[in-house]
Amino acid sequence: MSFKRFNRVGVIFFLFLSLSLVSFSSEKNDSFQIGEIKVAPGESKSGNLSVPEKNGISSFIPVTIINGSKKGKVLALVAGVHGYEYPPVLALYRMKKMIDPQTLSGTIIMVHIANIPAFQKRIIYYNPFDWKNLNRVFPGNPEGTLCQRIAYVLTEEVIKKCDFLIDLHCGDGNEALIPYTYWMASGDEETNEISKKMVLAFGIKYIIIDKTRTKDITDSKYLGNTAVLHSKPAITTESGYLGKTDEVSIVRNIKGILGVMKLFRMIEGDPDLVSDPVWIDHYQVVYSEHDGLFYPQTTMGYYVTQGQKVGYITDYFGNIREELRAPFSGIVLYVINTPPISKGEPLFEVGSVKEK
Ligand SMILES: [Zn+2]
Numbered sequence: 001m002s003f004k005r006f007n008r009v010g011v012i013f014f015l016f017l018s019l020s021l022v023s024f025s026s027e028k029n030d031s032f033q034i035g036e037i038k039v040a041p042g043e044s045k046s047g048n049l050s051v052p053e054k055n056g057i058s059s060f061i062p063v064t065i066i067n068g069s070k071k072g073k074v075l076a077l078v079a080g081v082h083g084y085e086y087p088p089v090l091a092l093y094r095m096k097k098m099i100d101p102q103t104l105s106g107t108i109i110m111v112h113i114a115n116i117p118a119f120q121k122r123i124i125y126y127n128p129f130d131w132k133n134l135n136r137v138f139p140g141n142p143e144g145t146l147c148q149r150i151a152y153v154l155t156e157e158v159i160k161k162c163d164f165l166i167d168l169h170c171g172d173g174n175e176a177l178i179p180y181t182y183w184m185a186s187g188d189e190e191t192n193e194i195s196k197k198m199v200l201a202f203g204i205k206y207i208i209i210d211k212t213r214t215k216d217i218t219d220s221k222y223l224g225n226t227a228v229l230h231s232k233p234a235i236t237t238e239s240g241y242l243g244k245t246d247e248v249s250i251v252r253n254i255k256g257i258l259g260v261m262k263l264f265r266m267i268e269g270d271p272d273l274v275s276d277p278v279w280i281d282h283y284q285v286v287y288s289e290h291d292g293l294f295y296p297q298t299t300m301g302y303y304v305t306q307g308q309k310v311g312y313i314t315d316y317f318g319n320i321r322e323e324l325r326a327p328f329s330g331i332v333l334y335v336i337n338t339p340p341i342s343k344g345e346p347l348f349e350v351g352s353v354k355e356k
Helices: 003-021 086-098 116-121 146-159 189-202 223-229 247-263
Strands: 032-034 037-039 043-054 057-067 070-079 105-111 164-169 175-177 180-184 206-210 234-238 278-287 292-296 309-314 320-325 330-336 346-353
Touching (some): 037 057, 043 146, 070 146, 070 247, 086 105, 086 247, 105 146, 180 189, 180 223, 189 223, 206 330, 292 330, 309 330
Parallel strands (some): 070 164, 164 234, 180 206
Antiparallel strands (some): 043 057, 057 105, 278 346, 292 309
């Protein structure tokens, strides 16, 4: 394909995409339902999605549906997949009060805390009933462990009922992390292009181009990836770190969500697209090979060169067991900042910036 021809096809595709994103209408909306929660147009309602009981263990997922009076897109906002990641959770409670269903076009599904058992017990990564990572067990299983059942409910009631999805994360209780987003390019061309617009509208400068996610819909692993494989454009965002509830991280989440709502014409205004994105086209998470204590020797957001020392691990007697070095030159997207470390757990993530 010649460059000229590619350009022409690109322009036509872009125009098509732009038109398909414009959904402003004065047409009256319909009622909207997920689980037992049914909401009339122009109203907002909160309730729990129930996670089925097995072996005496059940759970619930608190959600709010804001159903606009005017027809439009359905945007799902999911917080609390990891129970120690607070700014997205707090951002959604603020937004619940900010968004007026009378002026909203379309529908917002807010999942306030996807992983209630982890939140209640203040646990990083895992769910205390099965010690699985909820963001590795999608699309879930109605007969599986608690995490798998939570994932199943989210797949059936949230992913399948939305048009677009944002999976809102941040550095976990132990992770010093700079704000960044994942553009998961594992879907079809149109889904990927809309997802790309979503990362730009969310407004965070550092964007990982993620082509590593599986395309197997029966073992999609991640919430966002599951949405993408269902042809629902989706992004994963990271804003916040070390279990903090800082204002800057909360506001960054709110501004990001408002940007995406503008992109889809759910509220008035144009999104502030990132004007100077830093595209990261290669990233690697380095995992621990030992149990013990981790001592970081770099800081989130620092640039490290290949082979540079990033930290070391000692055993429980204080003897050095392993030195960690950067696998290639790049930005430290996150680094563990609390001492406990277990074999197989992440230590840090490096991303290299895409050459122009
Ligand atoms: Zn997370």
